[in-house]
Amino acid sequence: MKQLNCTICERRCHLTEGRPGACGLYEWKHGSIVERYADHFLVTCPISIETMPILHFQPGSKFLQVTTTGCNFSCPGCISSVLVKEMSPDSPALRHFTAEEIVDQAIRADCQGIVFLMNDPLAAFLRFLRIAELAQARGLKVGCSSNAYFTPESLTQLMPFLDFINIGMKGFSDAAYQACGVPAIRPVLRNLEALHGAGVHIEISCILTRNNAAELFDLARHVARLSPHIPLQVMRFLPFEGAAIDLEPSIRDAEDFCLTLRRMLDFVYLFNTPGSDYLNTRCPHCGQLVLEREFYGPMGAKLKLPEKGVSIDNSCPACPGYLPIVGPSATATYQEGDFEGGYPLTRAMEIVAAMLIAMGVHKKTVVVKAWEEILQEGGLKDLHRRIQHPRTYIDALLDFGRKAGVGERAEALAMYLENQMVRVENALASPKHRPRVYYAMGKPLFYINGERLENQLVEAAGGVSLNKMLPPGGRPGRNLPLAQLNALDPEIIFISAFLSNRMDDFLDECLALGVTAKAVKNRRIFVHPAPGWDFGSPRWVLGLLHMAKVFHPTRCHYNVMTEAQIFYRGFYGIDFSPQHINRSFSKPADNWRWIEADPVPAAIPPEPGPEPDRRQMLCC
Template sequence: MRCNVCEVRCEINKHSTGRCGTYVSDGNTILQYSGMGYLGAYPVSIEAVPLLHYYPSGKFLQVFSTGCNFQCPGCVARMPASSRPSTQQSSLSPSEIIKRALQQECLGVVSTINDPVANYYLFRDLAVQAQEKSLLVGCATNCYFTTSTLEEFGHFVDFVNVGIKGYSDRSYKNCGVSFSAPVFRNISRLFDMGVHVETSVVYSKGSDDDVIKVAEKVSEISSKIPLHVMRFLPSGYAPIELEPSVGDAEKICPALRRYLDFVYLFNSPGTELLNTYCPECGSLLIEREFHRPIGSRLVKPLVSRTCICGSRIPFQGKAASESFSEVGLMDSYSTSQAFSMVHAVLTCLGVLDDYKLMDIWGEDKLMDVWNKVSDPKTLTQIHNMIRQPYSYLEFIEFIAKKADMSEKGEELVSFINERLKIVQNLSAGKSSYNVYYCMGSPLFALNAGRMENNLVTFSGGVSINKQLQKEGKLGVSVSPSFINDHDPGVIFISGFLSRPLDEFYALCHKYGIHARAVTQQQVYEIPPSWDFGSPRWILGLLYIADKLHPGKLGVDLRKEADDFYLEFYGMRFKEARSNRSFHRPSSGIWPHTQTLYHYAEMEMPKQGSTKNFGSEINQPFNMLPAYKLKFKG
């Protein structure tokens, strides 16, 4: 039998469950896999989905399950989306979801992480029950439904965020399907049916023309439909070269505004393009800040929908008087990240083959980890474990025991423990540096309690981030005066979401940041996942300690990296290929050879230049060229 849920139209019989892996046939009809339910349900602000023009700051119960009909390279939700349902999984039924939504006083329910295409009948059941209780219903979806399914779908959803892979058929073939046309057809039909529609598009390096065509095509439906530009963060097998810088992503947004009134930029800490500006006069109407990848939050509640010029901004639904802000790992995206952190440990234990990983994950003991990771109490426990160096060792032991790999786990713990003692002895003599840790932008500070700031403290540095009282999901926006007043001597840029140093110094100049770290060129990019999310943080700790105690660490950083990569990834450090995955071995340009830039007058390479300052990567440290800097103060 052919499945009619989506345009892939899989053949499903007693030997096949289709691409989603969640449907079965009884010989006469296609059914949802027996016992399938939702793996998590967490209250979030609607901006975290993200939806920006729908019930601003409204509290919704975010749910997710398993399976997906697409196979996108670089998927940030690869683990839950590519997994298959199992009788070993504990899950929540639609009625249990509705009960939670009512108990937690949510406005509605929203399905994210994996696509509701993969659990359509489950989602339909949830939607029907939600409507009976006057709850709103929505989802984030690739919207690859067939026309007949979409007609039904459009009658039981109130809002959607449609993730568009691109305008061309090629962009969809990269995700394992044939055409882009069904998505634009379905967006148009949902809009005509009165469903609140917002759209998202992935922007990777070199995809400018394709993204502009997406905006042009959406504008043919309505110029009022918001477009969320998702700066591509390569994970899985996607190469780091596909990641545009925050600055590159910011440059494309004005071109998109020629077609659409409301264009927003995500995955870009510190950007001002999460704000809503009046399409008529350009006035700032709503200010938002980065909350997490694919999420944002309002800086202050929405009080007016009308600009001073008289233009009315198309928001639907009542705005909440204050924003709901989830804590720790308590939301669907962070749960996916928790799975990624488990994956990162398993990789270091020797599970390097993805198929083997999925086989192990399906066994009873690691399925127990899956179930526990979805549990709020375990999420809180994991959140606390991964914030401090020594407690992270408990996290490794927990995962290793569940995977029956305790011996290999002890090897990893022992390796980390030996280096911790080296840094601990060094930090007994406190560093004289005030240290600032940011993510992507100089004005986006990492939360005080995060692992990165604890690595600074462990190394003997004085983290000025610890002075921050306000908390966000990953961090919070700060003023230039906060940085200047504390005058950090060293600034680290997070290895999770970073920004090239030329852009970073240019922003410091723009914002008037003249702290010692900036004027003396002591700003350092941490390599991907060397400070959070992966056991590689031990290398990040050594790197941080070396910068805070110049010449005193007493270890060869390159040898340490090689030893770690050989022992736990089976490859040399320089052979590894980087991206944003926690589990994937990464290297790229060694931090000591990063290009340095002028602060006030930056001599940028001419267009078309092929000069690469990272070409000296294989030279000994003492033979690396010294790039002199001029400072105009």
């Protein structure tokens, strides 16, 4: 049988006619490598370049994002799992565009160029190569986010058309790469040097877990030998899929680690940490703030337009120090649409999966069909609107349940959620006092937009949402001045259950900043017992009960851990175990798995009865 070794990535799979390699995306045909699903794209939309993320190339500029499905790696805890593992490359949600049509889209949208991200361009190399070559000929810039597992042959083909790249490093050892399904790190280091030598603008991103700091320190030292000017983006690990929650480093530990790395590298940034100053560009010579950014969803940032910024000769506005930033900053910011631009799309798909999994759907194909309907019908904007209020969330849940053929189970789940809301409403009829509540994400000065579900839950639980008094902006929120937080004077502060923080670290930072609110003075700072309890998943009902108990303990004396056990057993068929939670909206535990068989009916949990003996209540 005739065969050929694939020359696109360093796995160099054996291809034969009708039998693809490990990624499933290429085959040998008529003596050459061809794409099995050429010219199909899941996403084509404008984004700001920091969404990739790229921070030192034409800051704030608008680029056209292109995304497909699939990957040549299989990384544990992948944030893009819904794209690279769960959605098929022949899904009807993918649309056919030629390279010419993609480039025309970018020009019509007044984009500076085209970027490939979210899944790896090595999974769609031939179509990306055609786009890159045509884009350059039309005067557009070209970039991508990649694991950089190129062969010398494929990199030689792409490099003449590539202006910038974010290389996602998996660590700094063969073992780190073997965990992703490939044999060694050597090809990536070779390609890093080749790209740098060719003058391609490089930024490096790496995941920081609680157990790989020493390895990333070695990575930073290697990068510094190549050039201390290369930006290093530290991605604080968010445990999705089967990743354990205890792998997630705290915000304080991650910031301390970035400070250590800045002794070797001029520019070290921290992502997945709302409110962190480590998203900003400061002059390494004098410390002057040059470019200010805000958190903009997982793996993303958003530039705040600078008053001065970088001069034409790339010198700091406060000293003669050189700043290696390519091209001018944008003069206007681009605002992506709901769930558009980078990784928020994957969270939207997770939310749909969360609804269906809580209805007892264990079959991946059922969930994928729901994703395809949303993407084909342009329903992301409607989904974003509906998930922001408990009762419209329930309506959306019922719609998806009916479409998935599990209408009865959807109605059982909807009835349970509605009954719990009524239970809280009845307990809080005519409360004497409604506490003033501020909802933060990550750090004290980053607030969640008032229209989001978290703040609707605050009011449903008998509180007054101070976030609704603040101007909306960003995604999912923005920073506010210290004086404004002190003027709001919240009695209670809740920390987001998604991108969260340790309560003691949060309190310490409040004290260091000078937050004088009653919530800080009285140590009334709370976080939910588990992620997914205040946004994204039907588990928000547990967050509602938790907040109601915090706000009105004499009226709402719930045992929240008992309520969690009822919910998990009733709708997931498993026990609630804090040891098995992670940051996924959809999967209820890190050991939950798809079952490719008929969905198992979810049990209908019993109506809440009398409260259990308080002497036997678990701490919550």
